[in-house]
Amino acid sequence: MPNKTVSIHISTKNRKIDLEITLRKIQYLLERKDVECVIFDDGSSDGTFEMVKNKFPQVILLRNEISKGYIFCRNKMLNETKSDFTISLDDDAHFLTQNPLEKIEEYFDATPNCGLLALRIFWGIEEPKNITSHEKPQRVQGFVGCGHVWRMKAWRDIPNYPEWFEFYGEENFASLQLFKKNWEVHYLPEVLVHHRVNLKSRTKNNKDFGFRYRRSIRSGWYSILLFYPAIKVPRIIAYSIFMQIKTKIAKGNFKVVIPLFQAIMDVFFNIPNLIKNRNVLTREEYQHYTELKETKIFWKPEN
Incomplete structure (x- = not known):
């Protein structure tokens, strides 16, 4: 090069x-x-x-x-x-x-x-x-x-x-x-x-899990509130919270309760930042973006 x-x-x-x-x-x-x-x-x-x-x-x-x-x-x-x-x-x-x-x-x-x-x-x-x-x-x-x-x-x-x-x-x-x-x-x-x-040790470590879970879920909400069309936001956020309750809390995974509540409070605390930095996608942009392939996070070797 x-x-x-x-x-x-x-x-x-x-x-x-x-x-x-x-x-x-x-x-x-x-x-x-x-x-x-x-x-x-x-x-x-x-x-x-x-x-x-x-x-x-x-x-x-x-x-x-x-x-x-x-x-x-x-x-x-x-x-x-x-x-x-x-x-x-x-x-x-x-x-x-x-x-x-x-x-x-x-x-x-x-x-x-x-x-x-x-x-x-x-x-x-x-x-x-x-x-x-x-x-x-x-x-x-x-x-x-x-x-x-x-x-x-x-x-x-x-x-x-x-x-x-x-x-x-x-x-x-x-x-x-x-x-x-x-x-x-x-x-x-x-x-x-x-x-x-x-990754298994991260899940088993309650302190590390709570820290990462709180910041992971709130960051997703931040992106939705910053970029998604206003008409889409309430349904997506509500569905996200509902799924956390259904798939975790309702099945006895109570260690998510406190960090989930903290993540919700983080969103309210950062409303000024969310308003200041909002850069909303048009409906056409949103449609195009959601049609893209999802982020590739984990790769596993082929058999």
């Missing part, structure tokens, strides 16, 4: 071991002259900053002494980069595909209306035994934060990620802003990312 520059962005906090694994996995990319890697340490207290500084001196290292949240970090990195394309990875995610940058550039060059690439993501502690996929690239509604690539021209065409979302949902916000600006989000299965997480 002699005529292009690529930036790899990772926001992290107190994940020193995971981050070091990731950086060693992508070390071969960090050594390329056409690649820069930016790590934003969001107030870690576990020695993350020192580890990166000492072991990966080629990395551009930023730090918040006091945590400001990963959305703040992502906005700052994206707004300051001079690269043509920016890869965003979680601190516990790395590429399994060989030559990912060439595949990414080739696709962007061949698809000028594509503003963002959603990569194929495998979720699990161990690497999959089979990484082959027969999926084809396609336009989709959105993307996942742990593995995606921005065409920076598209990023500069939309508002920043909303920091008041705090956790979850900024990807849907950006996807809908891109849609309004006639940029497309495409799923590129040719590039595989390994997200080294244990």
Whole structure:
């Protein structure tokens, strides 16, 4: 990629071991002259900053002494980069595909209306035994934060990620802003990312579950209230709450009660932000958007 520059962005906090694994996995990319890697340490207290500084001196290292949240970090990195394309990875995610940058550039060059690439993501502690996929690239509604690539021209065409979302949902916000600006989000299965997480432990950990559940469900409501035509909003929100009651609370899953109530209160608290940032889809845009393929989140190996 002699005529292009690529930036790899990772926001992290107190994940020193995971981050070091990731950086060693992508070390071969960090050594390329056409690649820069930016790590934003969001107030870690576990020695993350020192580890990166000492072991990966080629990395551009930023730090918040006091945590400001990963959305703040992502906005700052994206707004300051001079690269043509920016890869965003979680601190516990790395590429399994060989030559990912060439595949990414080739696709962007061949698809000028594509503003963002959603990569194929495998979720699990161990690497999959089979990484082959027969999926084809396609336009989709959105993307996942742990593995995606921005065409920076598209990023500069939309508002920043909303920091008041705090956790979850900024990807849907950006996807809908891109849609309004006639940029497309495409799923590129040719590039595989390994997200080294244990989803079962997240579900069993009540504190972690409540934290993620509250922010996940409210972020969905935020997107609906920000972008969907007013006539559609009451029915969709009401149905969402009804389904949480029917599929969870009515079946004895009472650990969702408090975070569900908190999510509802979050919506009321953020009414000023919702009004200020509303960017409603026309009926035609809404129809077109809902006809797109849904966001590809989890990939499982083929048998």
